[in-house]
Amino acid sequence: MxxxxxxxxxxxxxxxxxxxxxxxxxxxxxxxxxxxxxxxxxxxxxxxxxxxxxxxxxxxxxxxxxxxxxxxxxxxxxxxxxxxxxxxxxxxxxxxxxxxxxxxxxxxxxxxxxxxxxxxxxxxxxxxxxxxxxxxxxxxxxxxxxxxxxxxxxxxxxxxxxxxxxxxxxxxxxxxxxxxxxxxASSGRLAEAAGYAQWAASSAPPGAASHMLPLYVRVERYRRGAGPGAALDLHWVAEDATREAGHALDAWFAHTAPAERSPQDLNHLAHALWGALRFRDAARVFDALGPYWTPLPWAYRTPDPSDRARAVDVFRQARARCRAAADEHDRHGDP
Structure with a gap:
């Protein structure tokens, strides 16, 4: 590809x-x-x-x-x-x-x-x-x-x-x-949803899409709490956010065949790994996506979530950044 x-x-x-x-x-x-x-x-x-x-x-x-x-x-x-x-x-x-x-x-x-x-x-x-x-x-x-x-x-x-x-x-x-x-959930509080997502993920076998649920809740929490267009960087580099992204990569992505992965899950995982600064891991997920994307969660990186063209630009920028990091590693290895 x-x-x-x-x-x-x-x-x-x-x-x-x-x-x-x-x-x-x-x-x-x-x-x-x-x-x-x-x-x-x-x-x-x-x-x-x-x-x-x-x-x-x-x-x-x-x-x-x-x-x-x-x-x-x-x-x-x-x-x-x-x-x-x-x-x-x-x-x-x-x-x-x-x-x-x-x-x-x-x-x-x-x-x-x-x-x-x-x-x-x-x-x-x-x-x-x-x-x-x-x-x-x-x-x-x-x-x-x-x-x-x-x-x-x-x-x-x-x-x-x-x-x-x-x-x-x-x-x-x-x-x-x-x-x-x-x-x-009222007033943007998603404690019940977050608890449910963690419970479902903790009881799921390797390869189950339930391991992805905490990433969806994290996006929803940001959407409600930070507002459209606000920076997601700090939201995704927090310790629990990076742990959830890594868990989804190891417990879901690593155990599934390409035909078993939904485009929505791949987009959320690529987005989470990019936000967690795990660029080389994110590059693997972008490669699995191939030519396809979904507007969410990328639209929440834009001032207007209804502007699909801006969301595509964010996706492309993230993909380019992650692939550049992967290519750099391939050329020079870890420092």
Whole structure:
């Protein structure tokens, strides 16, 4: 792979060429490539990732509805129906849409239906976990279950347990739990989310994406506490920050194959290692990313997080700095 300064590309499919093909078909209103892709997806981690990306693309279309109309007995189509319903409900909340509550209930019904139709699939339970963040006042009983450890807060632990039963350490399930805890946090305080991330990482086997969770919480803490555009340098060179970055590199990155790494995780790890001044380690992660990037967390290095062009520039500057350090080491070795 060429190591140059080329402008990176944002592509939800990342290195997954088969998913990219299905997305291209989906965007033209066709569902057969999506159906065929899901039919040959056998690993739960990849299944979860692919259904999530496909649902984000399908949420503004009628593609999944057309699929279900043609194949009403299709189990994957029922799961995708739940996925799309959840995506629409979450978008409605973000946009303050008047139909948010109605879409929420529709998504909850679709998720519970999918748990019965696809009994061994973790994704319907991940869908229900995703909806928990809409219950901002935690009125639903299933969102205030007693935690597995006293130091953790009440929450949708039963939903997480169902997802974990089907796919232990499911990446998206843990991120949905974090989102629920972010909503609970007030005044920028993220102690519960940080405690949860540390707990999940401490119980995860090598290679599990749960080892990345503390890095996401650290970015969220900065976003809430420091404000857009403020320097992240001191935030990331603190002893606990550098320890978390090193742990994620050793416990996750070192134990995963390229196809198992999500672009979001790679970007967060490269960002954390760069911020911790571990430039040569970060260069390895940048090389694993290849031509792809994600706007977060790089956008928080800019005065305006919505300015994607500025975020790309920050990414490129970080990549160039880290690769220069790696090249210098290759030429001269450690001093």
């Amino acid at each position: 060429a190591r140059d300064g080329a402008r990176p590309v944002y592509d939800p499919a990342g290195h997954d060429a088969d998913l990219r093909t299905a997305l291209q078909d989906l965007r033209t209103g066709r569902w057969m490539a999506m159906r065929d892709l899901l039919a040959r997806t056998t690993a739960w981690g990849q299944w979860t990732q692919r259904t999530q990306v496909l649902a984000a693309a399908a949420a503004g279309t009628d593609v999944v509805r057309a699929w279900r109309a043609e194949e009403p007995e299709s189990v994957p189509a029922a799961v995708m129906h739940a996925r799309v319903a959840v995506e629409r409900a979450l978008r409605a909340r973000r946009e303050g849409h008047r139909r948010t509550h109605e879409l929420w209930i529709e998504a909850w019904d679709a998720g519970h239906t999918a748990t019965r139709i696809a009994a061994q699939d973790p994704v319907p339970w991940v869908c229900l976990l995703a909806l928990a963040q809409l219950d901002r006042e935690v009125r639903w009983e299933e969102h205030r279950v007693t935690p597995p450890e006293p130091a953790l807060p009440p929450g949708p632990w039963g939903l997480l347990a169902e997802a974990e039963k089907r796919d232990p350490h499911n990446r998206e399930a843990h991120h949905r739990m974090l989102q629920f805890l972010y909503v609970r």
